[in-house]
Amino acid sequence: xxxxxxxxxxxxxxTGPLHMGGVRTALYNYLxxxxxxxxxxxxxxxxxxxxxxxxxxxxxxxxxxWCGIEPNEGVGFGDGPYAPxxxxxxxxxxxxxxxxxxxxxxxxxxxxxxxxEELDEQRKKFDALKKNFSYNAITRLNLKNxxxxxxxxxxxxxxxxxxxxxxxxxxxDEEIRFQDIVRGWVVVxxxxxxxxxxxxxxxxxxxxxxxxxxDYLMKITHVIRGEEWLPSAPLHxxxxxxxxxxxxxPHFSHLPLLLRPDGNxxxxxxxxxxxGFPVFPLDWEDPITKEKSSxxxxxxxxxxAFINMLALLGWNPGTEQEIFSVEELxxxxxxxxxxxxxxxxxxxxxxxxxxxxxxxxxxxxIANHIRTSVKNHFQFNDDDRRLSDSxxxxxxxxxxxxxxxxxxxxxxxNYLFTAPTVFDEQAxxxxxxxxxxxxxxSLKETLSSLDEFTAxxxxxxxxxxxxxxxxxxxxxxxxFRILLxxxxxxxxxxxxxxxxxxxxxxxxxxxxxxxxxx
Ligand code: GLU
Numbered sequence: 001x002x003x004x005x006x007x008x009x010x011x012x013x014x015t016g017p018l019h020m021g022g023v024r025t026a027l028y029n030y031l032x033x034x035x036x037x038x039x040x041x042x043x044x045x046x047x048x049x050x051x052x053x054x055x056x057x058x059x060x061x062x063x064x065x066w067c068g069i070e071p072n073e074g075v076g077f078g079d080g081p082y083a084p085x086x087x088x089x090x091x092x093x094x095x096x097x098x099x100x101x102x103x104x105x106x107x108x109x110x111x112x113x114x115x116x117e118e119l120d121e122q123r124k125k126f127d128a129l130k131k132n133f134s135y136n137a138i139t140r141l142n143l144k145n146x147x148x149x150x151x152x153x154x155x156x157x158x159x160x161x162x163x164x165x166x167x168x169x170x171x172x173d174e175e176i177r178f179q180d181i182v183r184g185w186v187v188v189x190x191x192x193x194x195x196x197x198x199x200x201x202x203x204x205x206x207x208x209x210x211x212x213x214x215d216y217l218m219k220i221t222h223v224i225r226g227e228e229w230l231p232s233a234p235l236h237x238x239x240x241x242x243x244x245x246x247x248x249x250p251h252f253s254h255l256p257l258l259l260r261p262d263g264n265x266x267x268x269x270x271x272x273x274x275x276g277f278p279v280f281p282l283d284w285e286d287p288i289t290k291e292k293s294s295x296x297x298x299x300x301x302x303x304x305a306f307i308n309m310l311a312l313l314g315w316n317p318g319t320e321q322e323i324f325s326v327e328e329l330x331x332x333x334x335x336x337x338x339x340x341x342x343x344x345x346x347x348x349x350x351x352x353x354x355x356x357x358x359x360x361x362x363x364x365x366i367a368n369h370i371r372t373s374v375k376n377h378f379q380f381n382d383d384d385r386r387l388s389d390s391x392x393x394x395x396x397x398x399x400x401x402x403x404x405x406x407x408x409x410x411x412x413x414n415y416l417f418t419a420p421t422v423f424d425e426q427a428x429x430x431x432x433x434x435x436x437x438x439x440x441x442s443l444k445e446t447l448s449s450l451d452e453f454t455a456x457x458x459x460x461x462x463x464x465x466x467x468x469x470x471x472x473x474x475x476x477x478x479x480f481r482i483l484l485x486x487x488x489x490x491x492x493x494x495x496x497x498x499x500x501x502x503x504x505x506x507x508x509x510x511x512x513x514x515x516x517x518x
Contacts, residue, residue, distance in 0.1 A: 004219070004221050004248075005037075005038055005039065005219075005221070006032070006033060006036040006037070006038025006039070006221050006222065007033075007038055007039045007041065007218065007219050007220050007221050007222075008029040008032055008033050008038060008039070008040055008041070008220065008221070008222050008223075008224055009029065009040070009041040009042070009043050009074070009215070009218065009220050009223075010022075010025060010026040010029050010030075010040070010041070010042055010043070010064075010071065011042075011043045011044075011045050011211065011214075011225075012026075012044065012045065012060055013044075013045045013046060013048060013051065013207070014044055014046050014052060014053060014056035014057040014060065015048070015051040015052070015053055015056060016053050016056055016269060016284075016286075017056065017059050017063075017269075017280045017281075017282070017284035017293065018059060018060050018063045018280065018281060019267075019268075019269050019279055019280065020258065020267070020278075020279055020280065020281065020296075020310065020345075021226060021257070021258040021267065022060075022226075023063060023064075023067060023069075023281050023306075023310060024255070024258065024310045024311075024313060024314065025224065025225055025226055025255060026064060026067075026069055027067070027069050027307060027310055027311060028224050028253075028255060028315070028333070028338075029224045030069040030070075030071075031311070031329050031330055031333035032222065032224060032333060032335070033072075034330035035330055035331065035333050035334070038221070039072055039073055039080070040071045040072055040073070041071055041072075041073045041074045041080070041082075041085065041218060041220075042060075042061070042064070042071040042073075042074030042075050042076065042077055042085065043074055043075070043085045043086075043087070043214060043218070044057055044060075044074075044075045044085060044086045044087065045087050045207060045210065045211065046086060046087055046088045047087050047088065047091065047204055047205055047206060047207060047210050048206075048207065049088075049204070053286075053287065054287050055287055057075065057076075057086075058076075059282065059284060060076075061075065061076035061077075062282060063280075063281040063282050066281060066282060066297055066303050067281060067303050067306065067307055068303055068304070068307065068326055069307065069326070073085070082217060082218045082219075087205075087210045087214065090210070090214070091203060091204055091205065091210075094203075095213065095214075095217070096199065096203075096205035096209055096210055096213055097199070097203055099209065099213050099243060100166045100198055100199035100205070100209065102243065103166070103168070103198070103239075103242055103243065104146075104166060106242065107169065108168065108169055108238075108242035109166050109167060109168050109169055109198060109199075109242075110140075110145050110146040110147050110166070110167055110169055111145060111146040111154055111157075111158070111164045111165075111166060112135070112140075112143065112144065112145040112146075112164060112165050112166070112167050112195075112197075113144045113145065113149075113157055113162060113163075113164050114143050114144045114145070118143075118144065119133075119135075122139070122143070134194040135167065135194050135195045136170065136191075136193070136194045136195055137170060137171065137172035137173075137190075137191070137195075138172070140167075140169075140195055145167070147169070162201075163200075163201045163202075164200075164201045165197045165198075165199065165200050165201070166197070166198050166199040166200075167195040167196065167197055167198065168195055168196055168198055168208075168235065168238065168239065168242075169195060170190050170193045170194065170195050170235075170238065171190045172190065172191060173189065173190060173191050174189070174190040175187060175188075175189055175190075176188050176189070176190055176193075176234040176237055176238065178233065178234070178237050178252065179251075179252075180230070180233070180252045180253065180254055181222075181251055181252065181253040181335045181338075182253045182254055182255065182256075182335065182338050182340060183230075183254060183340060186230070186233065186234070188234040190234075190238075193234060193235060193238075196208055196235055198239075208232065208235055208236065208239065209239065211236070212236050212239040212240060212243070213243075215250055216240070216243070216245050216248065219248075220250045221250055221251065222250050222251045222252075222253065223250045223251070223252050223253070224253045224255065225253075225254060225255065226254070226255055226257070227254045227255060227256060227257050227342075228257075229254060230254045233252055233254070237249065253335055253338065255314055255338065256314045256338070256339050256340060256341055256342050256343050257342040257343070258313060258314070258342070258343055258345055259342040259343060259344045259345065260275065260344075260345065261275065261344060261345055261346055261347060263342075263344050266342075267279060267345055272293035272294070273293055273294055275347075276347065277347040277350070278293065278294040278295050278296050278299055279293070280293055280294070280295045280296070281295050281296050281297060281306065282295035282296075282297045282298065283295040283297070283298045296350075299405075300354075300405040300406060300407040300408075301350070301354050301405070302354060302357045302358070302361075304325065304326065304357050305350075305353040305354040305356070305357040305358075306350075306353075306354075307326055307329075308322075308323060308324050308325075308329075308353050308357070309349065309350045309353040311324065311329050311333070313343040313345060314338060314339050314343040315333070315337050315338045315339065316337050316339070317332050317337065318336075318337050322356075323353075323356050323357075323360075351404045351405075352404070354404050354405060355403075355404040358400065358403070358404065358405065358406065359400060359401070363393045363394075363396040363397045363400070364389065364393050364396075366396045366400070366406055366409075367389065367392035367393045367395075367396045369406055370392070370396070370406055370407075370409055370410070371387055371392060373407070373410060374386070374387065374392070374410060374417065375387055377410050378417050378418055380417075386417050391499065394495075394498075394499050395409075395413060395416045395417075395499060396409065397495075398413070398416070398491035398492055398495050398496060398499065399412060399413045399416070399491055402490070402491060412490075413490075413491065415484070415485035415486055415487070415490065415496075416491070416496065416499060416500070419504075419507070419508050419511065420484075420485055420486025420487070420508075420512070421486070422486055423482055423483075423486045423487075423512060423515060423516050424482055424486065424487050424488050425516075427478070427482060427487075427488040428479065428482055428516050431475045431476075431478050431479055432479065432516070432517075433471075433475070435469060435470065435471060436471065436476065436479060436517070437513060437517045438469060439465065439466065439469040439471045439476055440476075440479075440480075440483070440509055440513055440517075441513075442465055442468070442469060443462065443465050443480075443509065444506050444509050444510070446461055446464075446465050447461065447502060447505060447506060448502065448506060450502065453497075453498060453501060453502040453505075454498050455492075455494035455495050455497065455498040456494075458494050458497050458498065459494050462476075462477070462480070462494075477493065480493065480497075480509075481493050481496075482512070482516070483508055483509050483512035483513070483516070484496060484497065484500065484505065484508050484509075484512075
């Protein structure tokens with residue numbers, strides 16, 4: 001078993017958009033596969049037709065692509081040797097029926113004919129006694145199944161086309177134990193389990209049977225999935241045992257839950273946007289209710305930042321390092337440092353990650369990303385100098401330390417692209433003194449005679465001019481900023497003046513003075 005090639009799978013059910021917890025599960029599978037030179041598979045578990053949501057499968061594929069964690073085999077990523085990878089298609093090929101039959105023949109599963117009404121009746125009886133009904137080693141002896149009916153009765157019912165389900169026959173009292181890589185030994189007594197439905201008379205397997213059969217057939221070596229599946233693991237172990245596959249049973253790792261920022265409960269799909277941040281990788285519109293939820297992509301996150309943030313939600317590298325590329329994560333990832341406790345999601349930290357990736361990106365790359373939005377926002381012609389490489393790259397360089405997202409640059413740097421029309425009057429009133437107007441008039445003259453209009457030339461010129469006019473440099477610098485940008489804070493002032501250029505700076509001073517030096 002141990003020298004088998006590592007094969008892991010992400011096996012979502014297409015019941016809606018992928019939650020960020022699901023992306024983290026996919027990510028850990030991806031990292032583990034890459035680290036070990038293994039395969040990463042996408043299998044779509046769509047056996048529960050009642051919960052099928054159109055568009056969900058496409059969403060899952062697109063989300064994995066956007067995140068850059070692409071499976072090398074599976075739905076949407078090319079057929080490998082075990083195709084098809086969609087369980088509904090596998091069912092059509094008759095993959096599962098034989099295993100249900102094998103379990104029945106070996107006495108580990110049985111037919112049950114109880115109707116929904118009959119089971120509801122049982123539930124009511126138990127409710128009256130303040131107990132929970134479960135179809136198990138005790139109750140099955142009084143219900144309508146192949147353990148209580150004669151072989152002939154069972155045959156007659158099946159031949160007559162009566163609907164049935166196949167249930168696993170869980171022993172009354174047996175210790176079930178397995179080692180979870182994250183949690184260590186997990187021990188459960190079989191009396192805690194119920195006889196879960198494995199297969200239905202329409203040929204459809206349930207999640208449990210299809211999941212175990214496919215993991216076996218697809219030669220999966222490690223099952224890495226969310227903690228919510230831990231209660232199902234003992235049942236899965238029983239299935240491996242009863243099907244005779246225990247020696248190739250995958251290793252299990254159940255990942256810690258993602259918790260809300262206040263640590264109060266699991267971060268669920270329903271939290272989408274309600275708490276002020278997205279819980280989905282991409283925007284999603286529910287095909288039935290038309291309800292919209294926002295995604296990290298559309299909010300302007302870089303996929304690398306989103307992935308880096310998710311990697312550290314439930315795992316640590318064992319060092320202080322926080323910023324990782326996906327390639328680096330592939331090298332350092334290991335199960336050892338996965339936490340047992342739930343991981344609290346911190347939306348501010350998510351933004352911080354984006355900021356770090358933004359800072360590290362070349363200015364020209366960001367400039368290319370925002371060029372079209374700048375053009376459209378300000379309605380610039382194609383040949384406008386403000387769309388040129390030199391202008392945009394420099395604008396990006398000035399704005400980069402002041403934003404966390406590329407898409408904030410237009411709003412925060414509005415004044416770099418267009419002259420202000422409103423000025424912070426209150427700030428002006430505090431600093432404006434007699435002589436200021438004269439100072440700016442003489443500044444205009446001095447600046448117009450500058451040959452090289454660069455930050456390093458403008459600064460000393462400005463200071464000399466302030467001294468000549470008996471003005472405090474700090475105060476007039478502040479007013480200069482307001483004349484150029486309309487506001488009291490912003491990007492590096494001399495850098496901004498250089499970027500705007502001589503003519504524009506002089507024009508803005510002239511226009512600004514008309515408004516503020518009344
Ligand atoms: N189909 C299950 C889900 O939706 C897969 C669980 C597992 O990985 O075994 O998450």
